[in-house]
Amino acid sequence: MLNQLRPHQLRAMSMLRQSLGSGKRRPMLQAPTGFGKTILGASIVDGALKKGNRVTFVVPALSLIDQTVQAFWREGIKDVGVIQGNHELTNSARAVQVASVQTLQRRAFPDTDVIVIDEAHRWFKTYEDWMTDPLFERVPFIGLSATPWTKGLGKYFDDLLIAATTADLIEAGYLSKFRVFGPSSPDLSKVRTVAGDYHEGDLGELMDKPQLVADVVSTWCKLADNRPTLVFAVNRAHAKSLRDQFEQVGVQTGYIDAYTDVDEREEIRRQFHSGALRVVCNVGCLTTGVDWDVRCIVLARPTKSEMLFVQMIGRGLRTADGKQDCLILDHSDTHQRLGFVTDIGHQTLDDGNSKKAQGTQRDQAEALPKACPACSFMKPAKVHTCPSCGFEPERRSDVETVDGSLVALDGSKRKYSPDEKRRWYAELLGFACENGKSQKFALAQYRQKFGEWPYKKNGVRPVKPSDEVKSYVKSRMIAYAKRQAQVQNRSAAA
Ligand SMILES: [Zn+2]
Incomplete structure (x- = not known):
């Protein structure tokens, strides 16, 4: 052997x-x-x-x-x-x-x-x-x-x-690579801690709000490219809200909790692999012993437990034919608090006596990843330019936020030459063209970016948009969608 x-x-x-x-x-x-x-x-x-x-x-x-x-x-x-x-x-x-x-x-x-x-x-x-x-x-x-x-x-x-x-x-190719996006950060400051992890009732109340649930689904629609996806929810009500919201936008979605019997589980697994189900929402019960071909993990369940975190991410790391990587959409802020799954480890076993918190040894905060303000890609510590969209935050970063959300912005105060501006306008036209938008859309984006209308706009032809322009427009669109959702929630609440 x-x-x-x-x-x-x-x-x-x-x-x-x-x-x-x-x-x-x-x-x-x-x-x-x-x-x-x-x-x-x-x-x-x-x-x-x-x-x-x-x-x-x-x-x-x-x-x-x-x-x-x-x-x-x-x-x-x-x-x-x-x-x-x-x-x-x-x-x-x-x-x-x-x-x-x-x-x-x-x-x-x-x-x-x-x-x-x-x-x-x-x-x-x-x-x-x-x-x-x-x-x-x-x-x-x-x-x-x-x-x-x-x-x-x-x-x-x-x-x-x-x-x-x-x-x-x-590294050796036995597990899949992964990419993480941190599209939103729930405010966990008022959530109590019980037995080393967040209080489940408090978490449920916090995470199962229509706007957060809608945000999970809209982020998935934007980033997940229809990948077979496992969603980790806080509790049964939260998992069902997420399932309903996915179904509402036409994504076939399954649901599993601890009470789902073996036959039904097997049927959901079959439908997941046949593509009849794109997404399965679950409550902590698919953390071990599950070898599904999962290509996207959605974390909607904040945790302080390194074990639970590693187990959840682990569901997405199996290799499979044609699988380039696992996409992780973290709505729980866990990466900002615990780091990447590859950062987590201990050189010794916990002897139960040590008073100090048994967290992974690292230069706290220093070594934690941060979300790119433009595209929400989780950048490793000390990486300045976003490897995903190329965005470079200002060094003395007063990161702008839109309505308290993390998704923002271009933040650039750099000067653009007339040629560069012209190029931007051409790329915005290209973006509009690729995405079924009008010239008006490109003009509006340009004005928002530069605070003025393009000079001699009529001679400009659309060109293929650069990643910089694409991520700028996307960040504006996400911010806009969020403001709309908030307005709607407010009027719904009124
Ligand atoms: Zn980025």
């Missing part, structure tokens, strides 16, 4: 051998989305079997039992029993046991030489009891997780092994 492993999986196996060889008994292997964690798990099991060891592989949900058994079978590991209720594969004589933590809670711990805890960031008291049981003191417990950042894990695991990061896997 080892010779089928990818380089980062081989590295993980070798780090694990070294860790156990040096006497550690509680290693935690961090394997991000796209790592091939199942293959890695199978490889660990295979290695233990070859040494004549018995292995127990523990999963945190009943739904993962059969999936895991089948994955082992595919890798040629056939001697597998199951510990879960009265499962038909119950057979304690088998060398490999796949167990659900729920069943283990009610039974004696199985006799075994190696224990693998899958999805180990989902922590259960049973694990603590097992790991501290004197009978198991010398027995290796190997944790597997994409996000082993749960508070207190460091009390039970003694060695964090990072064989590859999300950035490494993107």
Whole structure:
């Protein structure tokens, strides 16, 4: 089996051998989305079997039992029993046991030489009891997780092994590249924090407002190019509002929450892949174990949790035929607060004692991305010129905002020569032409930009608009649409 492993999986196996060889008994292997964690798990099991060891592989949900058994079978590991209720594969004589933590809670711990805890960031008291049981003191417990950042894990695991990061896997082509736009910033200042994340009720109230919901959909229409899209909402009411708004503009949209049964979920998945559904709105339940071909992620659920954030983005990072990148439309301000998914990481496990906030170590703020004021593309820290639209903010940036929204502006006070202005007008005409707009439209844009009418306009022919001109006009149109929406909301409220 080892010779089928990818380089980062081989590295993980070798780090694990070294860790156990040096006497550690509680290693935690961090394997991000796209790592091939199942293959890695199978490889660990295979290695233990070859040494004549018995292995127990523990999963945190009943739904993962059969999936895991089948994955082992595919890798040629056939001697597998199951510990879960009265499962038909119950057979304690088998060398490999796949167990659900729920069943283990009610039974004696199985006799075994190696224990693998899958999805180990989902922590259960049973694990603590097992790991501290004197009978198991010398027995290796190997944790597997994409996000082993749960508070207190460091009390039970003694060695964090990072064989590859999300950035490494993107670089190596095992995960998709991504681009992020931050088209709006909700005001989270009044949202309470509970257990380390935003209060769900407060969030629901904040995010489920007609204008914000409409903004999510109109941004998607402008930027998403009809990509198959997963939308993360705060709660069921919010997900339904988003679904209704998408449907209202003619986008076929599905809805999934924790109560959606397996058959219906499968049907939605089928329609999503056939293109019958373009968008699926969900409430946090499509964060793990979903391998859909998603090419756009909409974050409408603000979170302080690095784990939830990484899991949500992870749904969009699988590679697929013809997929250039994943587009991320962040309406939750999460990138501004936590950084890019590739920035998130910890060199040590949380021991639960540390008083300081367990955020990703970075030069706060310094290293956080910022939205381009012209096109809302999220620029990495210290990048001045927007890589997406070419816009250059003024250095002493007093970024103008339109009606409190982030989408603004050209902000330029630079002087244009008569030739440059003429060129602008020609490009505005070109833009009007490409977009079915009139000459009047180009004139109005020109006047808004320069505060005057073009000089000798009659001799000017339309030319292909540059990115600078295109993004200027788009930013004006978005600002205009927002003002219109606000006027409408006001009159609707009156
Ligand atoms: Zn830009």
